[in-house]
Amino acid sequence: MSSSTLPEPPGPPGEFELIAALKRLIDDVPAAPDVAIGIGDDAAAIEFESGVQVMTTDTMVDGVHFLRGKAEWADVGWKSAVSNLSDIAAMGAVPLHALVTIGVPSNVTVIEMEKLYSGMIDAFSQFGGSIVGGDVVSSPVFFVTVALTGRAREIDNMPIILQRDAANPGDLIGVTGSLGGSAGGLRSILEGIEGADADMLKRIHYRPVPRVHEAEALVEGGVTCAMDVSDGLMADFEKICTASDVGAVINASDVPVPTELKTLFGDDAVQMALTGGEDYELVFTAPFDLMDRLLARHRGTVTHIGTVVDVPDEGEHVIALDSAGNTIELEHRGWDHLESK
Ligand SMILES: [Mg+2]
Structure with a gap:
């Protein structure tokens, strides 16, 4: 324990604090008239005469999002x-064109970058x-940035x-789909868990599936509110609550989890499904009749997990x-990418 009476120096900003500060600066400049949606959703939306385009970008850094030498290129x-396809899916859109920027240290080979691009x-x-x-x-450190x-x-x-x-x-x-599989895969990797169940979860962690086709079904069904689960269900749905000025109740026992996750991690599976990141599933809201139709038409793909409520007077959204x-009680609610781990 420190005996100093000096105030603690300010720590590094959290991801959301930093985004809010930068958004304020950008919002000071009048937006171009063709910007339908700016900062704050899964992607921006720009109006063209031929229709609306959405655009997003996402970066992976060695040592932050993966470990070179542990993960396959x-x-x-x-x-x-x-991660970018998922954000485009979260807007209900059809993926078009990607720009890819790589930051390459001197000890990375052409063959390794060919493997990266093949993936x-x-x-x-x-x-x-x-x-x-x-x-x-x-x-000095490898990174890859995709804009889509x-x-x-x-x-x-x-x-x-x-x-x-x-x-x-x-x-x-x-x-x-189901939640928590990617977190289970990561935990299996970190804890050296072997076997068929662990392999299945590792596969979900290394090769997540973006819900581009499911997004089409949601749009055609009449859904208008959705996002992708990249930071964890609780943390991500908080963003919908803030943007929509509502609260939410999630029925944890209704949240679908892979059977392998329950087998390997028992009661922890629920926490992992609620707060584990990188599932890249879509979470959405719909009035009762619409949800009823979606459940009937897409049973097995879509699961009802909770209800949107008024903003609570106090406590979490x-x-x-x-x-x-x-x-x-949750140990943590999801991932803030600038938080020291
Ligand atoms: Mg997103």
């Missing part, structure tokens, strides 16, 4: 494409989008964009209840 490439190209081939350019720079555009889907010639600010009290909350109706 092709998997790093796959995931760098998928990216695999993901774009399966889910849409193609690499049209980029930049290569020298860097997409075309908003249209219904009756009207662009439909899934946004975070469209949730209403009384809506039901749905999620695609998002709470998770166990099957007895008690609030679940």
